[in-house]
Amino acid sequence: MPNGLIVKSLSGFYYVQDQDLYIQCRGRGLFRKQKRKPLVGDYVEYEAENKTDGYIMELLERKNELIRPSIANVDQALLVFSALEPDFSTHLLDRFLVHIEAAQIEPVIIISKMDLLTTKQEEEIQTYKEHYQDIGYRVRLTSNVAEQGVQWLLPDLNDRMSVVAGQSGVGKSSLLNALKPNLDIETDKISTHLGRGKHTTRHVELLSIGSGLVADTPGFSSVEFTDIEAEDLALYFPEMASRMPDCKFRGCLHTSEPKCAVKVAVEEGQIQSYRYEHYLTFLEEINQRKRRY
Numbered sequence: 001m002p003n004g005l006i007v008k009s010l011s012g013f014y015y016v017q018d019q020d021l022y023i024q025c026r027g028r029g030l031f032r033k034q035k036r037k038p039l040v041g042d043y044v045e046y047e048a049e050n051k052t053d054g055y056i057m058e059l060l061e062r063k064n065e066l067i068r069p070s071i072a073n074v075d076q077a078l079l080v081f082s083a084l085e086p087d088f089s090t091h092l093l094d095r096f097l098v099h100i101e102a103a104q105i106e107p108v109i110i111i112s113k114m115d116l117l118t119t120k121q122e123e124e125i126q127t128y129k130e131h132y133q134d135i136g137y138r139v140r141l142t143s144n145v146a147e148q149g150v151q152w153l154l155p156d157l158n159d160r161m162s163v164v165a166g167q168s169g170v171g172k173s174s175l176l177n178a179l180k181p182n183l184d185i186e187t188d189k190i191s192t193h194l195g196r197g198k199h200t201t202r203h204v205e206l207l208s209i210g211s212g213l214v215a216d217t218p219g220f221s222s223v224e225f226t227d228i229e230a231e232d233l234a235l236y237f238p239e240m241a242s243r244m245p246d247c248k249f250r251g252c253l254h255t256s257e258p259k260c261a262v263k264v265a266v267e268e269g270q271i272q273s274y275r276y277e278h279y280l281t282f283l284e285e286i287n288q289r290k291r292r293y
């Protein structure tokens, strides 16, 4: 049976892309009975009745699943933060990063509105950029995305599926709109093909850019640690995770335990102290939440 990718879901139809084929499918009745809902981003087995219509017969295993937007198999999140308006906050950045690490999604940290900064402020952002790069993260700085286009971002988008996320006002829509000139070719083709106007109904759609896919709608804008356990938190700080095996005690939470390799690294300046402070804050939040239940 042929395999394809659901690139759009609208009014009970799933649009399955299989190389050059673009097939309007219905889900098998069985899915409803089993309470399984095909999602945009799902890889599926389908049966085509002809070149344009078919049925989804089986959903292949999902790597992950986001709620908003409702989408499966996300590889990467473009985490947008503005340098100013709203002010850049490592606290908020770390909060997003923990969430993304826990979901096993690769982050790309994008810091927008660099054009608004004084030289001194710019140096500060450059320092943070180095800190996060040292941890192993990709960091991209950008000014006026609209004029800049997206050439700078294209290499990051290839061969994977991305979503855009970040708090309100940071420039997520601006980024998506900057991607659009590239995208319109694809969307136009698809719309004509389906004989309906473009963007008439709000829906999630995967758009191809270069050899990558991007969900055409901003994703989550806030995060809470609802499903993260205290013992796991340090795993989502890569620079702590790599040092944990050297802690004296198994199950070390890196707070007041003796011979903690993480705390030694903080004291020696190998781990940024603000990162460690955020770890402690998040740990406290997780423990508070536990006490409430």
Ligand SMILES: Nc1nc2c(ncn2[C@@H]2O[C@H](COP(=O)(O)OP(=O)(O)OP(=O)(O)O)[C@@H](O)[C@H]2O)c(=O)[nH]1
Pocket: 112, 113, 114, 115, 116, 142, 143, 144, 145, 166, 167, 168, 169, 170, 171, 172, 173, 174, 175, 218, 221
């Ligand atoms: N100076 C400057 N302004 C920017 C930049 N990127 C976005 N903006 C402006 O910032 C404001 C917010 O941008 P949006 O793209 O709407 O932000 P958003 O993240 O989509 O916001 P929500 O829709 O509220 O989630 C708009 O007025 C943009 O024109 C930038 O790189 N430089």
Ligand SMILES: [Zn+2]
Pocket: 244, 247, 248, 252, 253, 254, 255, 257, 259, 260, 261, 262, 263
């Ligand atoms: Zn420790």
